[in-house]
Amino acid sequence: MTNEKLFRSNLKTLGLIPVDEETTQSINGEMYRQYIKVLFLPENYTLKVDLNEYVVKKPSLFFVAPNQYLQLTKTTEEPGYFIFYNRDFYCIQIHDEEVACDGLLFNNIHNMPMVTLEKEEVPFVRYIFSQMEEEFALKDTSLEEMIRTYLKQLFIRSARWWKKQHLHKELVQQNSDLDFFRKFSLLVEAHYKQKHNVADYAELLFIAPKTITHKFKRLNLPQPNDIIKNRIILEAKRLLVHTTLTAKQIGYELGYEDPAYFSRIFVQKTGETLSGFRTKFLVEG
Template sequence: MSTIVFNNNSKTLGLLRVSQEQTNAINGPDYKKYIKILYLPAGYKLRVDFACYDTQQPTLFFISPNQYLELETAGEESGYFIFYNRDFYCIQIHDQEVACDGLLFNNIRNMPKVEVSEDEIPFLKHLFAEMTQEFQIDDSSLEEMVRTYLKQLLIRATRSWKRQHLNSLVTEQQNDLEFFRKFTRLVEEHYKTKHTVADYADSLCMAPKTITHKFNRLRLPQPNEVIKNRIILEAKRLLAHTSLTAKEIAYHLGYNDPAYFSRLFMTKTGESPSGFRTKFLS
């Protein structure tokens, strides 16, 4: 199956089968600007930002436009690759429909993935087959039908993510789950200007200590670490993929004292910004 694409004004969604022959295209610049969903059977190896993943079973990966994707090795069985833009479907605008922002995307662990159980595989294969068939029909209702399949995929994956990554107590406490999502969305939106837990306390209408207690109950890293880790991740991306100097990156991330930022980077990574860039490029 070659790439099949829906385009209507500024709205785009495409689907293609994944095999070794498509890896160069997927890794290339054409898909960088899109939101991406990968369904990969066992035997695939990929890199997202600075982490490598090997699929031991069918797995869904959810990748934002600001993340760097490299599909290194394809397995024997072909997978699926969906790409779309926010004009086609924006999870922030339609948060009440799928409630996946902060879980599948913009997650504090930075790599939302969902391992697919045996009983879920038939549903996903059927969904991809129906989506493929819909493109072949090319009816006037194509856009809405394909969007419906996308929403089904996001909803099912969100349910699976919660089962796999949060303990049952948290999933039963809707307030805690919504706090988790809201905090991660706020960090993703403001990490360049808000660097401490206190900076987020006002937006969440709670004391910094209350945020820390909630994180402890959710069995998550300390909130201050979450904020700093997101800042350092962006610094790594800029060091690896741009020619900005460490001083320029410090200013870009909201630090008026580049020396302080370099010390923070050293503390979190064990190497200087220049050392990280040299190591990555070599």
């Protein structure tokens, strides 16, 4: 793509693309599916992340993990920005304690991959992206480290904004509980295909299952068992819509040896059968 600004070194990859009508088709394609993605979109853009549609009513940032499906469905004359990179360029887990982004901005248990920007916050975001563009234009040997520094600033600010918009006030005020919330979210994302019960995660956290339940209840969060099951169901929906796998194959993919049992869980959580959901979504789409 002619508008793509790209950095590659060894296994590290990062790219920056303006978002407009011309670049939408490429952004929606398979080329960037494998990467972690950040979008800055002005108002009146429309996009789908997984099965949810978002109409951008105020300038917003979107954080899309490699396993999520992204489709821009409406653009405007005002361009946005699209960053893509791999974990070798910026390893979220290594920097997690520092920037508090994985578990909040990506793969958070609310499945809310966006931050809405207030008017006074927009100039900072535009500044960050303009500085990245400038670094690419300079082609200096320090480009990699400078871009990583700008990404880190963006994540720090965005994590603050996300917490303010999406988390219960008590949770924001209690750092130890916030750390627990994030740790549980990360564990679910890493193990949901193999570990389906609260007891499995209690074992990983070296605490009693009841302790997890009580923490979530006290913080007015969804119950941990619901979080686990909702993540499994989300993946099932992705596979139903974006692959040709059978219901039985999807059950196996998600760690269920008994297809009938998995089907019952899906019906219980969605009110629809696996085949019914696939048919309904494809017809509506």
